[in-house]
Amino acid sequence: MKIFxxxxxxxxxxxxxxxxxxxxxxxxxxxxxxxxxxxxxxKNLCGKLEDDWSKYLKKTDVVVHFAAAGVQPNQANxxxxxxxxxxxxxxxxxxxxxxxCTNFLIISTSSEYGYKSTQIKKIGTKLxxxxxxxxxxxxxxxxxLIKKLSKKKELxxxxxxxxxxxxxxxxxxxxxxxxxxxxKAAEEGKNFLIRNPLEYRDFTNSSFASKILLNAxxxxxxxxxxxxxxxxxxxxxxxxxxxxxxxxxFKAKGKLITNDKKVLLSTHVSDKRSVWxxxxxxxxx
Numbered sequence: 001m002k003i004f005x006x007x008x009x010x011x012x013x014x015x016x017x018x019x020x021x022x023x024x025x026x027x028x029x030x031x032x033x034x035x036x037x038x039x040x041x042x043k044n045l046c047g048k049l050e051d052d053w054s055k056y057l058k059k060t061d062v063v064v065h066f067a068a069a070g071v072q073p074n075q076a077n078x079x080x081x082x083x084x085x086x087x088x089x090x091x092x093x094x095x096x097x098x099x100x101c102t103n104f105l106i107i108s109t110s111s112e113y114g115y116k117s118t119q120i121k122k123i124g125t126k127l128x129x130x131x132x133x134x135x136x137x138x139x140x141x142x143x144x145l146i147k148k149l150s151k152k153k154e155l156x157x158x159x160x161x162x163x164x165x166x167x168x169x170x171x172x173x174x175x176x177x178x179x180x181x182x183x184k185a186a187e188e189g190k191n192f193l194i195r196n197p198l199e200y201r202d203f204t205n206s207s208f209a210s211k212i213l214l215n216a217x218x219x220x221x222x223x224x225x226x227x228x229x230x231x232x233x234x235x236x237x238x239x240x241x242x243x244x245x246x247x248x249x250f251k252a253k254g255k256l257i258t259n260d261k262k263v264l265l266s267t268h269v270s271d272k273r274s275v276w277x278x279x280x281x282x283x284x285x
Contacts, residue, residue: 002059003217004028004101006049006092007066009035011172012107012165012206016064017042019210020217028056030067049084049092057099062217064105065089070135072174078134085138090145102158103219106146110166110202110230111136115268122236122271125164125228143228150226159223161216166232166270170206182243186252197240197258202232202269216276230270 003020007013008029017027021041028043029035030053035044045056049067057063067089070081093104113123114130131137143162150160169179185192212231237245243256 001025001061001217002028004030004053004057004060004063004096005066006030006064007068007107008044009033010066010071011170011174012168012209013066014172015170015206016066016210016213019207020214023214028053028060049088052095053092054095054099057096057101060096060099060101062103062105062219063093063096063101064107064213064217065093066107067092068107068135068139070133070138081134082138082141085135086142086145089142093146093149097155097158103217104146104158104160105213105216106142106160106162107213108139108143108162108164109136110164110232110268110270112140112143112164113268122267122269123230123274124271125230125274147226156225158225159219160226161219162226162228163213163216163276164228164230165209166202166204166230166268168204168206168209168231172206178239178243179246182246183250185254186247186250189253191254191257192243192247192252194240194243194256194258197238197243199239200236200267200269201239201242202234203237203242204231204233208233212276228274229276230274232270232275234270234272234275236267236269 003025005013005017005027008017009031017029017038020027021039026041028045030045030047032048034046037044069084110123112129112131113127114132129140131140146160146162149155150158173180182192209231216229240258247256
């Protein structure tokens with residue numbers, strides 16, 4: 001299978017390419033910055049989403065769209081976020097369709113639903129979305145555009161899957177994120193302060209998430225024209241439980257500290273029905 005990946009130099013993009021290249025796949029990896037050579041199964045492309053990539057898209061079986069702005073806190077320019085995540089992403093998808101692509105995996109985020117301090121029930125794809133920041137708002141807008149696009153009669157051969165990612169962790173994350181912060185403190189023998197320790201999350205290992213996405217790249221004739229799935233471990237765990245698991249794994253000598261006495265019932269965990277189900281048994285951790 002030939003896969004065209006946008007955002008190939010990002011945290012999850014890299015993880016996906018690593019997993020995809022283990023199989024009988026060839027990957028075109030697009031990034032704004034020049035990438036290091038991965039292996040013979042990956043061709044690196046450097047440029048913008050709105051550039052002409054038809055030469056490679058013509059040879060593509062499935063497009064996996066990771067590229068996005070605003071994921072990191074320092075990417076706070078609202079205009080740039082909207083331009084990349086909505087306008088240029090939409091142009092890219094339409095150009096890919098013109099080049100003959102019919103199968104699309106659109107990577108989105110569980111933050112489309114918004115984070116609510118009173119959310120107790122698990123999250124399903126039919127839950128009313130209430131995105132709160134520029135990044136999640138732009139992702140929700142793009143989802144709506146893709147849904148509208150999928151309904152066009154002339155595009156009845158095209159199939160779109162929106163894959164909403166729940167909290168992903170693993171090697172390659174930015175240093176400010178929870179997983180690398182805990183790992184660094186553990187390796188340095190320092191104590192670690194946990195914020196919001198009693199909030200429930202759906203922590204998902206990047207390797208497992210990549211396996212889910214690769215599995216979802218297989219489209220069949222009976223596949224629906226537009227679908228939404230969650231990418232998650234489907235394991236309900238508090239931030240404190242997650243931290244303790246990592247603390248033990250890294251054989252830390254310091255202490256986990258929490259000064260948050262408030263009991264938070266917030267739950268940001270996917271319901272089981274909404275998660276893309278792997279066709280083969282794969283370890284979740």
